[in-house]
Each structure stands twice: as structure tokens, then as C-alpha cells.
Amino acid sequence: xxxxxxxxxxxxxxxxxxxxxxxxxxxxxxxxxxxxxxxxxxxxxxxxxxxxxxxxxxxxxxxxxxxxxxxxxxxxxxxxxxxxxxxxxxxxxxxxxxxxxxxxxxxxxxxxxxxxxxxxxxxxxxxxxxxxxxxxxxxxxxxxxxxxxxxxxxxxxxxxxxxxxxxxxxxxxxxxxxxxxxxxxxxxxxxxxxxxxxxxxxxxxxxxxxxxxxxxxxxxxxxxxxxxxxxxxxxxxxxxxxxxxxxxxxxxxxxxxxxxxxxxxxxxxxxxxxxxxxxxxxxxxxxxxxxxxxxxxxxxxxxxxxxxxxxxxxxxxxxxxxxxxxxxxxxxxxxxxxxxxxxxxxxxxxxxxxxxxxxxxxxxxxxxxxxxxxxxxxxxxxxxxxxxxxxxxxxxxxxxxxxxxxxxxxxxxxxxxxxxxxxxxxxxxxxxxxxxxxxxxxxxxxxxxxxxxxxxxxxxxxxxxxxxxxxxxxxxxxxxxxxxxxxxxxxxxxxxxxxxxxxxxxxxxxxxxxxxxxxxxxxxxxxxxxxxxxxxxxxxxxxxxxxxxxxxxxxxxxxxxxxxxxxxxxxxxxxxxxxxxxxxxxxxxxxxxxxxxxxxxxxxxxxxxxxxxxxxxxxxxxxxxxxxxxxxxxxxxxxxxxxxxxxxxxxxxx
Amino acid sequence: xxxxxxxxxxxxxxxxxxxxxxxxxxxxxxxxxxxxxxxxxxxxxxxxxxxxxxxxxxxxxxxxxxxxxxxxxxxxxxxxxxxxxxxxxxxxxxxxxxxxxxxxxxxxxxxxxxxxxxxxxxxxxxxxxxxxxxxxxxxxxxxxxxxxxxxxxxxxxxxxxxxxxxxxxxxxxxxxxxxxxxx
Numbered sequence: 001x002x003x004x005x006x007x008x009x010x011x012x013x014x015x016x017x018x019x020x021x022x023x024x025x026x027x028x029x030x031x032x033x034x035x036x037x038x039x040x041x042x043x044x045x046x047x048x049x050x051x052x053x054x055x056x057x058x059x060x061x062x063x064x065x066x067x068x069x070x071x072x073x074x075x076x077x078x079x080x081x082x083x084x085x086x087x088x089x090x091x092x093x094x095x096x097x098x099x100x101x102x103x104x105x106x107x108x109x110x111x112x113x114x115x116x117x118x119x120x121x122x123x124x125x126x127x128x129x130x131x132x133x134x135x136x137x138x139x140x141x142x143x144x145x146x147x148x149x150x151x152x153x154x155x156x157x158x159x160x161x162x163x164x165x166x167x168x169x170x171x172x173x174x175x176x177x178x179x180x181x182x183x184x185x186x187x188x189x190x191x192x193x194x195x196x197x198x199x200x201x202x203x204x205x206x207x208x209x210x211x212x213x214x215x216x217x218x219x220x221x222x223x224x225x226x227x228x229x230x231x232x233x234x235x236x237x238x239x240x241x242x243x244x245x246x247x248x249x250x251x252x253x254x255x256x257x258x259x260x261x262x263x264x265x266x267x268x269x270x271x272x273x274x275x276x277x278x279x280x281x282x283x284x285x286x287x288x289x290x291x292x293x294x295x296x297x298x299x300x301x302x303x304x305x306x307x308x309x310x311x312x313x314x315x316x317x318x319x320x321x322x323x324x325x326x327x328x329x330x331x332x333x334x335x336x337x338x339x340x341x342x343x344x345x346x347x348x349x350x351x352x353x354x355x356x357x358x359x360x361x362x363x364x365x366x367x368x369x370x371x372x373x374x375x376x377x378x379x380x381x382x383x384x385x386x387x388x389x390x391x392x393x394x395x396x397x398x399x400x401x402x403x404x405x406x407x408x409x410x411x412x413x414x415x416x417x418x419x420x421x422x423x424x425x426x427x428x429x430x431x432x433x434x435x436x437x438x439x440x441x442x443x444x445x446x447x448x449x450x451x452x453x454x455x456x457x458x459x460x461x462x463x464x465x466x467x468x469x470x471x472x473x474x475x476x477x478x479x480x481x482x483x484x485x486x487x488x489x490x491x492x493x494x495x496x497x498x499x500x501x502x503x504x505x506x507x508x509x510x511x512x513x514x515x516x517x518x519x520x521x522x523x524x525x526x527x528x529x530x531x532x533x534x535x536x537x538x539x540x541x542x543x544x545x546x547x548x549x550x551x552x553x554x555x556x557x558x559x560x561x562x563x564x565x566x567x568x569x570x571x572x573x574x575x576x577x578x579x580x581x582x583x584x585x586x587x588x589x590x591x592x593x594x595x596x597x598x599x600x601x602x603x604x605x606x607x608x609x610x611x612x613x614x615x616x617x618x619x620x621x622x623x624x625x626x627x628x629x630x631x632x633x634x635x636x637x638x639x640x641x642x643x644x645x646x647x648x649x650x651x652x653x654x
Numbered sequence: 655x656x657x658x659x660x661x662x663x664x665x666x667x668x669x670x671x672x673x674x675x676x677x678x679x680x681x682x683x684x685x686x687x688x689x690x691x692x693x694x695x696x697x698x699x700x701x702x703x704x705x706x707x708x709x710x711x712x713x714x715x716x717x718x719x720x721x722x723x724x725x726x727x728x729x730x731x732x733x734x735x736x737x738x739x740x741x742x743x744x745x746x747x748x749x750x751x752x753x754x755x756x757x758x759x760x761x762x763x764x765x766x767x768x769x770x771x772x773x774x775x776x777x778x779x780x781x782x783x784x785x786x787x788x789x790x791x792x793x794x795x796x797x798x799x800x801x802x803x804x805x806x807x808x809x810x811x812x813x814x815x816x817x818x819x820x821x822x823x824x825x826x827x828x829x830x831x832x833x834x835x836x837x
Contacts, residue, residue, distance in 0.1 A: 071686045071696050073679070098678070105697060148710060157708065180709060181676075206699035206759045211686075214693035218686075229786055294712050298677035303786035305675045309712055315737045316712045 002026065003212035004066050004560040005034055010108045010130060012123060014196050015056055015115030019130050024109065030562055030572070031637070034066030034109060036092055036530035037576040039081040040583060042112065043090055044641070049586040053085040053188075054171060054195040056116040062103070062162070062201070063110040065533010067559050069101035069209045069300075071221050073228065073546075074535035076100050076300035078179075083587075084187040086173045086356075086409050087431050090583035092455060093189050095162075096299035096535055097182030099203065102160040106205025117197040122163075124154060125203040135199035139169060142349025143178035144319055150202050163200035164190045165351030166397040171195050172407040174356035174433070178348060181297050181307045181320035185353040186457055187432065188409075212561030220555045227546040228303055228538065236543055238470050238479070246545060247304035247537040251326045252296055255286040260324070266331045268362035269427040269436035285337040292341050304537055312345045319345045324435070325354035331436065332358030333389045343389055350397040355457075356409055356433040361392040363410045363424055364402065372419050377402045409433060427597050430456040430589075434597065442507040442601045443468075444515045447609060448616050449522070450596035452626075454580050463522045463541045464548075465491070469498035469505070485548035487521050494518065507605050512612055516619040521549075527573045528552055575636040578621075578628045582641045585650060591617075591626045627651065659798045665769050666793045667718070667782060674714040674789035678705055680781035687770060687780045699759045702767040703781050706744045713738055716781075716790060719756035720747025722764035724819070727752070 011020045024038075032038045039061050051057045060082045067075040078100035084091025103111065106125050113123075122135040133153075138146040147161035160180065167175035168190035175190030176183045184190075211217050228246060235244035240259045242249035258277035266273055294317050296305035309317035321344055329347065330340030347357055365388060367373040379401070381391045395403025405413045410425035410433055427434050429450060435458060445465065446458070453461040464485060470476045473496065480492040494514045499505045510518060525540030525548075532552070539547035547555070553564045564572070581589075591613065617624060621632030630651060633642040646653040681698035688702065689695045698704070702719040727750075730742040749756035749764035756765045770779040777783075778792035807815075818826050 069682075069696060071682050071693070105699065144710065206697065206754075208689075208695035208697040208700075208759075210695050211693060214689075214691060218693045225784065225786070232786070295672075295714075296675055297709075298675040298787075300677060301679045301682045302677050303675075303679065303784075305787070309709065311712075317710050320709065 001210060003210050004070055005029060005109050006104055006107050006207075006209070008108050009110040009112055010125065011112045011114075012130075012132070013115045014113060014117040014121070014132070014198060017117070017132055019132070021108070021128075021130075029066065029560060030564075032576055032579075033531035033556065033560075033572060035063050035068075035077065035079045035533050036081070036527070036580065037572070038110070038531075039063040039079055039092065040090070040576060040579045042110070043081060043083075043583055044579060047083065049583075051083055053083045053088060053192060056114065056196075058083050058114075058192060058195075060113040060189065060192050060196060060198075061110055062099070062113075064100040064104050064108075065529075066531060067556065068533035069104040070211060070559055071218065071301065072534065072555060072559065073221065073224055074299070074302040074304070074538040075533055076302065077529070077533040077535055078103070078184070079530055079533070080177060080184040080189050082189050082192040084189070085171070085191050086188045086411070087456060089430065089587050089589055090454075090580060091187035091189060092530070092580075093177075093184035093186040094530065095177070095179050095182040095184040096302075097179045098160045098300045099162050099179045099182075099201075100533060101209075101300045102203045102205050104205065104209050105207050106203050107207050111201065113193075113196055113198060116195065120197050120199050122150060122200040122202065123198065124159075125201070125205075126154075126156070126159075127205055127207060138199050140166060142166075143176075143351045144180075144349060146200055147178075147180070147202075150200055154202060156202070156204055159202045159204045161200050161202045163351075164193050164198075165349050167191070167350045167352045167407075168194035169199070170397060170399045170407065172352065172397060172399070173409045173412065174353040174360070176351045176353050178351050181309075181322070182299060183348075183351075186355075186455065188353075190351050211559055213558040216558035217555065220551055220558065223551070224538070224546040225303070231544065231546065232303075236479070238475050239466065239543070243467070243543065246542045248306035248323045248541065250306065251323050252293060252306065252308035252321070255282065255289060257282075257285060257327065260327055261331070263437075264327075264331060265436040265438045266334050268332070268366045268424065269359060269434075269438065270366075271334075272438065281336075288337045288341065292338075299535065302535060302538070304535075306537055310341055310345065312342055319348045321348070321354075328354045328358045328436075329389070332362040333385045335386050335389075339386050339389075343386075343393065346390070346393060350393065352393075352397065353433075355435065357393065357396070358389075359427065359433045359436065360396070360406050360410050360413070361389050363413070364392055364406050366424050367417065367421055370420075370424070372417065372421050372424070373402065426599055429453075429596060430593055432456040434458065434600075438599060439601050441603045442605055442609070444507055444510065444512070444608070444612055445518050447507075447596065448515060448519045448612055450600065451594040451613060452519075452616065453523075454577075454584060459541070460526055460536075461519075461523050463536065464525055464543065464545065465518050465522055466495065466543060469495070469500050471500055483544060484550065485544055487517075487549055490514075491518065491521070507603070507608060512615045515612060516616050519616065520619065523577065524570070524573050525549070527577050528569065531572070531576055532556060571636065575638065578632060578636055578638060579641065581622075581626075582628060582633075582638070582645070585627050586644070586648070589626070591624065594626060659800050661796045662799045664795055664797050666795075667769075667779065668791045668793055669716050670789050670791070671715050672789075673787050674705065674716060675787045676705060676707055676709065676714045677787070679784040680716060680790060681705065683780045683784040697759065699754075700765070702756065702765045704755050711738060713740060713744065714789075715740070715744050717745065717755075718747055718767040719749055719765045720767070721749070722766070723748040723750035726750050 081092045120135040121132045143165040162179040171191040173188045176185030294309040297307040307322040312318040411431040414421040414425035449461045645651040681701040684701040686696045706715040782792040
């Protein structure tokens with residue numbers, strides 16, 4: 001009997017139309033758990049580093065987290081992986097929603113897709129029945145639109161559908177995979193799905209997911225649920241509203257956008273607009289949200305309501321959104337919320353990432369203003385920003401004219417455009433557009449996270465430690481009084497002593513040693529979540545979450561029938577983290593790539609920054625080029641990685 | 655039998671469809687609670703509560719499994735409430751041939767909500783406990799009823815009724831007679 005996992009993967013060769021149900025090796029679970037861990041192992045074993053992103057040899061894997069579909073609140077994440085067209089590294093993007101649990105109930109932990117279908121198809125899974133069906137009649141349709149038509153065609157309103165829109169079909173480098181109220185949108189995995197000519201996957205499952213030790217498992221689930229209820233009633237004082245509660249930042253619920261609109265940068269991540277948030281704007285945007293937000297929504301088995309149904313000129317629901325996508329289009333186009341929510345509907349149907357798409361469009365307009373791109377590049381584009389954004393979005397997802405260049409994202413587009421365009425692609429890490437955030441003083445914790453995050457996305461590495469010190473010692477002492485989530489007592493001390501100004505403030509405090517520990521803790525939490533499929537919103541992302549280092553080992557053990565203690569979980573997590581890094585090392589990632597955008601902070605400290613990287617690499621057991629050392633690899637049982645690195649000349653043998 | 659008014663405990667789950675956030679935790683915990691052994695598995699397909707969802711139509715209706723219906727309705731109505739169109743099935747509790755809801759996934763036998771009756775008694779049904787959105791709220795109240803107390807059917811009686819519903823009373827009687835004679 002396999003617990004928590006199903007023990008089977010679905011392997012689909014799209015070139016030949018062959019479908020196989022493959023029993024997986026039970027020994028992989030104690031080594032990697034599931035989700036990102038076993039996805040990474042799959043890529044190591046099966047996808048050589050020479051593989052081109054848009055080649056039949058690339059694999060696209062939908063991997064459920066180990067605990068996905070169990071009664072643990074928030075256990076619903078699917079980790080989608082492929083070699084990314086944007087970074088050309090191992091890419092992974094995650095989605096909540098309902099797809100992962102449904103896939104587990106159908107009897108599979110992962111769907112592995114390889115090859116390229118000769119014609120457009122979609123994959124239909126209903127328990128043991130799996131088929132590739134003609135999708136020619138859905139080509140060109142939107143993500144939600146085609147999902148709905150597929151459900152009708154299958155006469156199965158309960159099927160969960162992951163689909164791509166025009167952007168994925170046309171292999172846009174930042175195309176997303178949309179799934180009801182969630183999406184796997186970073187790093188262009190929708191483009192890989194399009195390259196495989198797979199329009200959608202519809203899944204329906206009616207099988208059981210087994211729990212190894214039910215009473216123990218449910219006792220923790222119950223505690224977690226009670227903690228959430230209590231935590232929802234008691235938001236953390238002293239931090240901005242979106243960081244006070246659990247879940248993904250509660251962008252759908254709150255109206256006060258002073259912090260985002262005045263601290264994040266508008267346009268092509270350029271302009272800070274101090275004093276933007278007036279009473280008049282507040283009234284107008286609140287009105288927009290109340291008019292267009294029909295309902296707050298949750299993912300599978302989660303009490304948080306991070307998402308919302310948004311209605312554009314209807315009383316029902318046009319699409320679903322969450323988090324900061326609320327403002328990315330608004331701010332990139334220097335417009336208002338009504339515009340942002342309207343264009344986001346089109347963008348969701350086309351299936352594009354809500355960080356990269358608006359930024360790429362703002363980048364295009366900047367190049368136009370700077371004279372680097374010419375009016376002839378934009379034939380018929382409306383002159384107003386909003387009209388221009390709709391026009392550009394349409395060209396990008398169809399790869400028409402200048403849209404074909406922009407569809408590769410700012411990094412690659414700038415290279416193709418040349419003529420000084422590179423300086424305008426200024427907000428990237430590892431070739432990927434970042435949050436439009438430009439700040440004053442270097443923060444050592446964030447410096448390391450930005451540099452070393454393997455997903456090139458700050459929200460996938462930050463979380464449990466406050467983003468900034470609280471103003472007074474009293475507030476800080478109050479905060480640590482009730483903070484059992486920390487790995488050990490030192491973290492409390494570091495926070496208590498962290499001042500806004502003076503000796504113990506950024507960039508020199510937290511000290512380099514403390515910074516390494518803090519970054520490591522936050523990253524570790526994300527790697528656990530990405531393997532278990534528990535949502536970061538209840539675990540690695542918010543302050544004081546219900547899941548933490550001290551209850552997760554028991555939960556995972558009781559659910560999957562493992563014997564994991566804190567040290568054991570740490571070891572599994574380090575193994576997964578290093579394996580993900582090694583996939584990228586194989587593909588050329590080195591220290592030189594690990595840098596935040598030059599203008600991310602105004603005040604930079606090159607010497608300190610290099611020291612931070614030096615020490616963090618040492619802390620992680622990596623050499624000064626960011627490559628895991630022989631000792632690290634052998635200690636984690638990654639001998640096969642070590643041998644490969646020696647063969648490739650990445651590490652020295654002996 | 656006495657005709658005096660007497661107290662009867664009425665259990666009720668109040669459903670507020672406007673508060674439902676569509677998470678299906680009720681389905682997960684119901685199936686898990688009713689698993690044998692308890693909590694040993696999760697599977698919404700076995701749940702005695704299902705959320706009728708149509709996200710793009712903004713429809714979220716938690717519905718509890720009620721009586722078994724041997725045949726589907728001859729005609730079904732459609733309701734428009736506050737601009738939303740609901741099929742009659744959206745509110746129907748029956749385990750019936752027209753849809754896959756409220757049937758044991760393996761055997762196809764009908765399921766019915768039992769308000770999580772168990773020993774010791776729970777404070778409230780599990781689905782309510784797990785619904786932090788408070789779309790499901792449990793209510794117990796005592797009502798005064800006049801009339802004869804309904805005798806609770808015992809297990810044998812329930813079993814016989816089920817057999818009769820399947821095979822007809824005559825077959826059942828014949829079989830009982832035959833078996834009795836044999837004994």
C-alpha cells in the first residue's frame with residue numbers, strides 16, 4: 001500500500017500518441033518526498049542538459065505534492081516543470097486550485113508529457129481511462145473559454161482543466177498555464193505546452209487517497225485548522241495589512257493600496273509616485289473593486305480566500321485572479337484599477353504571466369519614447385497608454401510584427417532589438433522579469449534571496465522572517481513572544497535587535513552569519529512546501545504560519561508513512577534544493593548569473609555583497625562559483641550528480 | 655400513546671451560498687470521517703455533501719445527500735435567482751440515476767448524510783467544523799411536537815425494506831417462507 005502518493009505516473013508520448021501508466025519507485029519518497037523534489041529527480045534522470053526548451057525532447061511534468069488531496073488544509077499544489085524557454089534553466093511554476101487533488105484521485109502523482117503531437121490535442125483523464133482527443137476546434141480560444149467547452153464536450157462539469165491560450169499556442173516565452181482560479185505562470189511553461197501542441201488537460205478522479213496513520217495525521221490537521229481560525233481573528237500588528245494575515249497577500253479583500261502604489265514602481269519599473277494614494281483615488285478604486293469583485297474564492301480544501309471572481313460587464317464571473325496581478329497592469333500602464341482588471345481578463349484568457357506581460361509592454365512603450373523602436377514598428381497602435389497596452393497584448397500573444405520580438409520577454413527582446421535596448425530590460429534576474437520594486441538601502445537578506453533564488457522570483461524564497469524591522473524594541477519583543485515557528489531562539493534575538501536606523505540596521509545588520517541562517521530558513525520552508533504541495537500561504541510565505549519546521553515532520557510522516565524527524569526533513573530538503581541547483585549548474589548557471597537588477601537598490605555595497613555571496617555559498621556547501629561541492633553532494637547521497645559533474649569537468653575528480 | 659406535547663431535538667445545517675468560497679473542504683472531511691477505518695482515506699467522490707459549482711456562473715451550492723430515488727425526475731425546472739440560473743438538480747438532495755453524486759464510488763450504493771452521528775456525539779457535523787467561511791452553520795433546537803412518537807425502525811426492518819424495494823415484497827416473502835421451511 002502506498003500512502004499519500006498514488007505510486008503511479010502517467011507518461012504520455014505526444015509524438016506517437018502512446019500513453020502508459022508507470023509504477024514509480026517507492027524509494028524516491030523518503031529521498032525526495034514528491035512535487036518539486038521528484039520532478040527535479042525526473043529531470044536529472046531523463047532530460048539531458050543539452051535539451052532545447054522548444055524541442056520534443058523537453059519534458060513537461062505536472063507533479064502533485066506528496067500530501068496533495070489529503071485532508072491537510074491547503075494541500076493542493078501542482079508543481080509544473082520543464083526546461084524554461086526564458087531562462088533556459090530548469091523551470092518550475094506552481095499552481096493551487098483543484099487540479100492536483102483531482103489528478104491524485106484519478107490515480108496519478110504526475111503527468112509526464114514528452115514529444116510533440118502532430119496535431120493539436122488535449123489529454124482527457126478519467127480515472128483509469130486516458131485518451132488524447134482532437135483539439136483543433138479549440139485552437140485560438142481563451143484558457144477559460146476552452147476549459148468550459150472541454151467540460152461540455154466531455155459532459156463532465158466536475159472535470160478540472162489546465163489549459164493554454166493564444167500565448168501558449170504561439171510559444172510566448174512568458175505564456176502561462178491557467179486552471180480555474182489558479183495558474184502556473186512563471187518561466188514560460190505554457191509555451192512549452194504549446195510547443196507540444198497540447199491545448200489542455202482535463203482530469204476527473206474518483207479514487208481514494210490513503211493516509212498511513214489517520215489519528216496522528218488528523219490531530220495535526222485539526223490543530224492547523226484551529227490555528228488558522230485563531231490567526232485570522234488576530235492579525236499581526238505593526239505590519240502593513242497584506243502582511244498581517246495568512247494566505248497569499250490578501251489583495252482581493254483589501255482596498256488600501258497606499259503601500260503598493262507609492263512604494264512599487266510604475267511603468268517599466270521606473271517611477272515611484274509618492275502621494276499617489278489620495279482619498280479620491282481610494283474612493284474610486286474601492287468602488288471599482290466592489291463593483292467587479294463578485295466573490296472571494298479558495299483553492300481546494302483551504303479556508304483562506306486569496307482569490308476572487310472578477311466580473312467584467314456581467315454580474316456573474318468573467319475570470320478569477322489573486323494577489324498582486326490586481327495591480328501589475330494598472331501600474332505598468334500608468335492607469336487605474338478599472339483598466340487593470342479589464343485587461344487582466346483578456347490576459348488571463350490569452351494565458352500570460354501577470355508580472356512579465358505588463359512589464360514587457362511598458363518596456364516596449366519606453367523604447368518607443370526613446371526612439372529605439374520606431375513608429376513603423378507599431379502600425380495602427382492607439383496613442384493612449386491603455387489602447388497601446390491592448391494593442392501590444394494582442395500582437396504579443398499572436399506573435400505578429402513587433403509582438404513576435406516582445407513575446408520573448410524583455411531580456412531576449414532587448415538583445416534582438418539592440419541599439420541600446422538592453423538598458424531598458426533593467427528589471428530582470430536570470431533573464432526573468434521581477435516585481436517592479438526599486439528601493440533605497442540594500443537589505444542583506446533580500447540581496448541573497450534575489451541572487452540565489454532558483455525560480456528567479458522573490459515570493460518563492462521570502463516569507464517567515466519579517467521584511468523589515470519594527471520601529472520600537474517593545475513592538476519587536478511583543479512579536480517574538482509568540483513565535484514558535486523559528487528554527488531556534490537565535491532568530492528571535494536577531495529580530496529583537498534589528499533596528500530601523502543606526503549600527504544594527506541594514507545593510508550591516510543582520511550580520512552576515514545571521515543573514516545566511518535567515519535566508520536558509522525561509523528558502524527551506526519553500527522547498528518543503530514545493531515537495532509536499534502544501535500552499536506557501538499557510539506555510540512558507542506569511543509571518544507566523546500554521547505549518548512550520550516543528551510540526552511538518554510529524555505531518556509528513558503520519559500522512560505518507562515515513563519516519564521523518566526535523567533532521568531528516570532538513571536532509572531531504574537540502575537534497576532537493578541541491579538537486580534543483582545542480583540541474584541549473586549542468587545548464588550553465590554560475591555565480592555571475594546571481595545578481596539582482598543593478599537598480600534594485602539605490603545604495604549598493606559591492607564589497608559587502610560579494611562577502612555575503614561568499615559566506616552564503618560556504619554555508620550552503622557550495623564552492624565560490626555556486627556549485628555544490630563534492631562533500632555536499634556525497635553527504636546527501638547525490639553521488640550520481642558528483643560523478644556527472646566530474647565527467648563534464650564542472651568539478652574536479654579524485 | 656400519549657397525545658401530550660413532547661420535546662424533539664431538531665438538527666439543522668443552515669447553508670449560506672453567498673458565503674461559500676468553493677473550497678470543498680466539506681467534501682474532503684466528510685469522506686475522510688466516513689472512511690473505514692475513520693480518516694484512513696480521502697475522496698470527495700464518496701462524500702455525503704457536494705458543492706454544486708459552476709465558477710463562471712458564480713454558482714456554489716453545498717448540497718447534502720438525502721433520500722435515494724430509484725428513478726430520475728420526468729421533468730426538471732430551472733430557477734433564476736438574483737440573475738443566476740440554477741438547474742433543479744443544484745438544490746436536490748437525492749441520490750438518483752441522473753447524476754454521479756451521492757453514490758459509493760465502488761459499489762454505486764446510495765449515500766446519505768447522517769449528520770456525523772457517532773459515539774461519542776460530535777458537537778457539530780464535520781463539514782460545519784471545517785467550514786471557516788461559515789457557509790455551513792449547525793443549529794440544534796428543541797421543538798414541541800404533538801402526536802405519536804415514531805418508532806425508530808430497527809436494522810432488520812431497514813434491511814428488509816431495502817430488499818423489498820429491490821426485489822418486491824412477494825419475492826421476499828416467498829424466499830423467507832422457503833428458507834424458514836428449510837430450517
